Amino acid sequence: MLRSILKPFQVVSARVRSMNYVTRRILGMFPTLFFISIIVFVIIDLPPGDIVTSRLDRMEAQGVEASPEYVRNLRARYDLDKPLYLQYLFWIGKFVTGDLGYSFFYSKPVNELVWERLGYTLLITVAALFFTWIVALPFGIYSAVKQYSIGDYFITVVALVGLATPNFLLALLVMYFSSEYFGVSIGGLFSVEYRDEVWSLDKVMDMLFRLWIPASVVGMGGTAVTMRLLRANLLDELNKPYVVTARAKGVKPLKLILKYPLRIAINPFISTVGLLLPTLISGEAIVSVVLNLPTTGRMLLDALLAQDMYLAGSFLMLLAILTVVGMLISDLILAWSDPRIRYE
Amino acid sequence: MSDVAQATIAPESPAQQALLTPSQLAWKRFKRHRLALISGLFLVILYLITGFAEFFAPYEKTTRNIKAIYAPPMSIDFFDTEGNFQFRPFTYGYTLTIDEVTWARKYIEDPKQKFDFYFFSRGESYEFWNLFKADFHFFVVKDEDGRLGYFHLLGTDQLGRDVLSRVLYGGRVSLSIGLIGIGLTLFLGVLLGGFAGYIGGFVDRVVQRIIEVIQSLPTLPLWMSLTAALPAHWSSIRVYFGVTLILSFFGWTALARQVRGRFLALRDEDFIVAARLIGGGNTRVIFKHMMPNFMSHTITTATLAVPGMILGETALSFLGIGLRPPIVSWGVLMKEAQNYQVIVMTPWILFPGLFVVLAVMAYNLLGDGLRDAADPHNIGGLK
Numbered sequence: 001m002l003r004s005i006l007k008p009f010q011v012v013s014a015r016v017r018s019m020n021y022v023t024r025r026i027l028g029m030f031p032t033l034f035f036i037s038i039i040v041f042v043i044i045d046l047p048p049g050d051i052v053t054s055r056l057d058r059m060e061a062q063g064v065e066a067s068p069e070y071v072r073n074l075r076a077r078y079d080l081d082k083p084l085y086l087q088y089l090f091w092i093g094k095f096v097t098g099d100l101g102y103s104f105f106y107s108k109p110v111n112e113l114v115w116e117r118l119g120y121t122l123l124i125t126v127a128a129l130f131f132t133w134i135v136a137l138p139f140g141i142y143s144a145v146k147q148y149s150i151g152d153y154f155i156t157v158v159a160l161v162g163l164a165t166p167n168f169l170l171a172l173l174v175m176y177f178s179s180e181y182f183g184v185s186i187g188g189l190f191s192v193e194y195r196d197e198v199w200s201l202d203k204v205m206d207m208l209f210r211l212w213i214p215a216s217v218v219g220m221g222g223t224a225v226t227m228r229l230l231r232a233n234l235l236d237e238l239n240k241p242y243v244v245t246a247r248a249k250g251v252k253p254l255k256l257i258l259k260y261p262l263r264i265a266i267n268p269f270i271s272t273v274g275l276l277l278p279t280l281i282s283g284e285a286i287v288s289v290v291l292n293l294p295t296t297g298r299m300l301l302d303a304l305l306a307q308d309m310y311l312a313g314s315f316l317m318l319l320a321i322l323t324v325v326g327m328l329i330s331d332l333i334l335a336w337s338d339p340r341i342r343y344e
Numbered sequence: 345m346s347d348v349a350q351a352t353i354a355p356e357s358p359a360q361q362a363l364l365t366p367s368q369l370a371w372k373r374f375k376r377h378r379l380a381l382i383s384g385l386f387l388v389i390l391y392l393i394t395g396f397a398e399f400f401a402p403y404e405k406t407t408r409n410i411k412a413i414y415a416p417p418m419s420i421d422f423f424d425t426e427g428n429f430q431f432r433p434f435t436y437g438y439t440l441t442i443d444e445v446t447w448a449r450k451y452i453e454d455p456k457q458k459f460d461f462y463f464f465s466r467g468e469s470y471e472f473w474n475l476f477k478a479d480f481h482f483f484v485v486k487d488e489d490g491r492l493g494y495f496h497l498l499g500t501d502q503l504g505r506d507v508l509s510r511v512l513y514g515g516r517v518s519l520s521i522g523l524i525g526i527g528l529t530l531f532l533g534v535l536l537g538g539f540a541g542y543i544g545g546f547v548d549r550v551v552q553r554i555i556e557v558i559q560s561l562p563t564l565p566l567w568m569s570l571t572a573a574l575p576a577h578w579s580s581i582r583v584y585f586g587v588t589l590i591l592s593f594f595g596w597t598a599l600a601r602q603v604r605g606r607f608l609a610l611r612d613e614d615f616i617v618a619a620r621l622i623g624g625g626n627t628r629v630i631f632k633h634m635m636p637n638f639m640s641h642t643i644t645t646a647t648l649a650v651p652g653m654i655l656g657e658t659a660l661s662f663l664g665i666g667l668r669p670p671i672v673s674w675g676v677l678m679k680e681a682q683n684y685q686v687i688v689m690t691p692w693i694l695f696p697g698l699f700v701v702l703a704v705m706a707y708n709l710l711g712d713g714l715r716d717a718a719d720p721h722n723i724g725g726l727k
Contacts, residue, residue, distance in 0.1 A: 035557040043566070046573040164705035166655050168662055168678070169697040175684045176691065275559075282564030286659050290682070300565060301663060304572035316565055324560050 021335055029328055036320045037095070041088050044313040052080055055104070095317065101310030105303060110314045113299070118318055120189065121288075121295040125280045125322075127211050128219035132276065133269060135223050140230030144265075145257060147235060159224035167283040171217045171290040178213075189214075189293050214291055218283040222276045229272065230265055237261035270337060273330035277323050285319075370640070373717040380713020383706035390703060394515035398470045400482045401509035402495060405672050407468060409494050412438055413504040414690045415451050418496050425455045433461045435485060435495050448689075459485035459493030467492060499692035501680060510672055511696050517673035519703065521588050521657045522650040528592035530646050533599030540600070541607025542630065551604070555597045563594055567656060572665045580671045587666050591653045599646055606638040644714035651704040651711075658700050674700050 052074050056066050075081040082090070094101065100110035143152040191206050237243065238261055246256050288297035296315055303312040364372075375381060393400045409415075420433050437457030441450045467484035471477055485493040498507040540551035570590045574583055610616055619633050654674075660666025661675025662682065669676060677696035681687055687694060 031553065032557050032560060035553065036561060039557070039561070043569045043573070046570070160705055160708065161701065163708060164651065164701045166658050166662075166678075166697070166700060168659060169694070169700070172681060172684065172687060172694065172697075176687045176694075179684070180688060278560065278562040281562040285562070285564050285568070286663065289663060296565075301568060301572075301665070304569055304665070312569060316569060319562050319565050320560070323562050327560055 022332060025328060025331055025335075029324055032324055033321065036324070037092050037317060038088070040313055040316045040320065041091060043316065044309040045084070045087075091313070095314075100314040103303070103308055103311040105306045105308040105311065110310050113311065114296075114314055114318060117294060117296045117299055118315075118322070120293065121281070121284055121297075121319070122322065124211065124214050124218060124284050124288075124293070124295060125277070127215035128222070128280050128284070129273065129276065131212070131215045131219040132223045132226055135219075136226040136230060137266075137269075140227040141234065141257065141262065143227070144231040144234035144238065155227065159227055162220045163224040165220065167217060167221070168286045168290045170220055171214075171287045174213060174217060175291065214284075214287055214293055217287050217291070218280055221283065222272075222279060226269065226272060226276075230269070233265035233267070234261055237265050267334075267338060270330055270334045273333075274327035277326040277330075281319055281323055370717045373719075374713055377709075377713035377716065379709045383709040383713070386706045387703070387710060390515065390706075391519060394512050394519055397509075397512040397516055398472045398478070399480060401506070401512040402481060402483065402485075402497075403468055403506040403509040404470055405505070405510050405513040406670075407505065407509070409496070409500060409504040409506070411440070411504070412451065412494060412496060412500050414449060414502055415496055415500045415504070416690070417499040417692050420461070420497075424458070435459050435461075435493075437493060457487065457493065459487055459495060461485055461495075498695045499690070501690075501693055502686075507677075507692060507695055510677055511674070511699055514672045514674045514677050514696060515699060515703075517584070517667065517671060518654055518657055518675065518700070521584070521591065521673075522654045522707070524585075524588050525592040525595065525653040526646050526650050528589065529596045529599060529649050530643065532592065532596035533646070534603050534642065536596065537600030537603030538607055538630070541604035542611065542626075542634075544608070544611075548604070551600065555600060558594055558597050561594070563656070564659060566594065567591065567660055568663065568665060571660050580668075583667060584671060587657060587660065588653075591656045595649045595652060599642065599649065602645060603638070603642060606642075607634065610634050610637060641715070641718045644711065644718040647707060647714055648711035651707045654700065654704055654707070 052071065055074070056071065059066055072081070080087070091101070098111070100114065102108075103110050103113055106113060139155050143155045146152050189207055189210055190203065191210070234257075238257075240261070243256070243261055246260060247253075251259070284295060285297035285300065287293070288295040289301060292298075296319065300312060300315045302308075303315065398404075403409075415438055418435050418438075420435060422431075422433055423429055424434075435458075436453040436455060437459060438451040439454040439457075441452060442448070443450060461483050462485070463483050465481060465484045466479045467481040469477060469479040483495075485495040487493050496506050496508065498511065500506055501510070536551050536554075540548040567590055570593075571587055574586045578586065616629060616633055619629050624633070657666055657673060658675035658678060661668075661673055662678045664679055667673045667676050674696045677693075678700075681693045681697070
């Protein structure tokens with residue numbers, strides 16, 4: 001009796017608590033981002049010299065003598081004459097209002113340079129994540145259900161090798177085999193005929209078709225990890241009494257696995273997204289250099305080598321934000337799917 | 345506790361079982377992982393061969409063979425072209441032909457140049473560990489007149505340098521980065537994790553937050569920015585330590601979490617409280633009573649961080665912002681394979697990559713085995 005009266009209140013309080021988790025989690029993101037911004041600022045400020053000294057070097061090489069006044073003006077223009085903490089405040093202040101500064105290397109506002117590339121990075125990362133899931137799910141289930149079979153050993157070996165292979169080596173190998181045995185060059189995200197075209201349905205289809213190569217290369221390591229996790233979790237579940245009971249009652253084998261133990265074992269698919277994201281974005285950075293993709297990797301590398309601090313800093317910061325937001329989303333999905341977490 | 349152990353281990357006789365020390369138990373557990381055992385052995389051999397690369401490598405890392413530029417791998421033969429068997433292995437030298445249409449170089453085995461293998465023999469001189477001069481090699485090849493020939497098991501690169509020799513010298517650098525890195529990682533992880541777990545409160549919150557921040561950063565872009573900041577005029581050895589430092593600087597977080605957890609769990613255990621009550625100071629309690637409880641497990645967990653460092657070094661050097669020539673490492677060697685036209689023409693310059701894969705795989709397997717072996721709670725199934 002009492003219980004039925006209390007029930008609506010319990011539901012409401014559960015909702016409040018779960019709301020609390022969401023708000024807590026979202027608010028907790030900001031201090032993290034604040035620390036990250038400090039780290040990023042320190043890193044881009046680390047190299048000896050700054051953009052003014054490198055510009056002066058260039059002028060000197062051309063035989064132009066810079067007056068001290070000009071140097072002072074230049075420093076003032078980029079706030080380089082101010083103390084470090086002020087420089088940081090200026091930088092982060094502009095950053096949050098959407099002004100990412102100016103790229104000295106490309107002589108363009110950073111805003112014009114980064115967004116398209118960041119979009120492709122996001123696209124490839126998400127595609128890699130889907131690749132991870134699509135491959136890890138069936139093979140993970142198979143190697144758990146048929147434990148110690150030839151297929152299981154084969155999958156295990158492939159996973160071990162995949163985990164140990166550097167992304168860029170895999171990219172090189174894929175390139176080598178595709179050009180040697182299939183005669184297609186797989187560098188870039190578009191076929192030659194679409195590279196300079198405006199967007200059309202054909203171009204999108206072409207890109208989606210080519211997307212799977214970088215996506216699978218980037219996702220390889222993560223796939224191996226997820227597959228092993230799924231296998232281990234599923235093996236733990238398969239011998240539990242509820243599975244035995246269901247089997248004894250005559251539930252069809254496939255339906256049995258998909259309906260009961262898999263639902264518990266599949267948790268790492270969501271929970272590891274947060275851990276996978278930094279790895280995927282890292283992998284994407286180097287694979288894009290090898291496969292010549294129009295994403296952040298190559299430009300970040302060039303920006304770092306040229307000490308183009310606004311560009312490099314923006315890339316670092318945006319990639320970090322991408323990761324942190326991705327982790328937030330995966331945490332929220334996990335909380336939604338697993339009540340134990342949001343009631344903690 | 346010992347009752348439980350005896351019951352589950354089911355020894356031949358309880359008295360005999362009681363004689364097993366924890367390290368003997370750990371060894372027993374480790375031996376069950378046959379793959380881990382093989383991997384460990386493989387790594388020991390790899391470290392020995394690369395450590396004594398001067399002796400095992402047929403050539404110095406910079407020795408050039410102008411007669412064989414971009415030469416494909418050579419074979420070890422026992423039967424000559426007429427089918428005669430010879431117990432001493434030998435190889436055929438190359439003659440270079442250039443295709444008149446495409447200008448492509450083509451190396452053809454030349455039966456007139458026959459080089460026999462001589463093991464533990466004198467060959468090219470080298471400076472062993474920069475300490476003394478020697479010319480003793482694991483093997484050398486000589487022609488019939490006793491003059492030194494050439495043999496490139498894994499082919500040569502664009503300057504005619506022996507890929508095998510360079511892989512061995514490079515392995516010394518790449519593999520040692522992993523080992524030094526693990527030392528730094530352990531130091532940072534135990535120090536910060538220990539502080540967080542032992543002191544708790546505010547310190548704990550700060551360390552936890554730092555860990556969270558570092559773990560949510562994409563490592564490679566961060567490594568790239570830091571190594572790109574290493575001054576170009578630095579000497580090889582400083583760059584080497586700089587890169588190692590950077591790699592381990594972001595690898596300690598998982599370890600620190602683990603150590604923190606152990607400290608938290610142990611802090612209120614009865615025997616720790618007792619040790620403190622009879623007047624044990626912080627240092628004594630930590631080093632004498634707490635650390636022995638989890639250090640073996642922590643150290644073995646740290647081996648799982650080594651592959652990440654080897655892969656990190658390889659990736660950075662591959663991009664040209666990690667180690668740079670004249671240092672030879674697996675990553676530096678892979679950089680020469682960046683151009684894929686080169687790979688199509690001379691795929692054997694990818695061999696350093698094979699060594700990376702093997703070493704990382706061995707470390708992964710070894711780490712798994714060690715972790716299970718060092719876990720004192722893992723006592724089931726021992727025979």
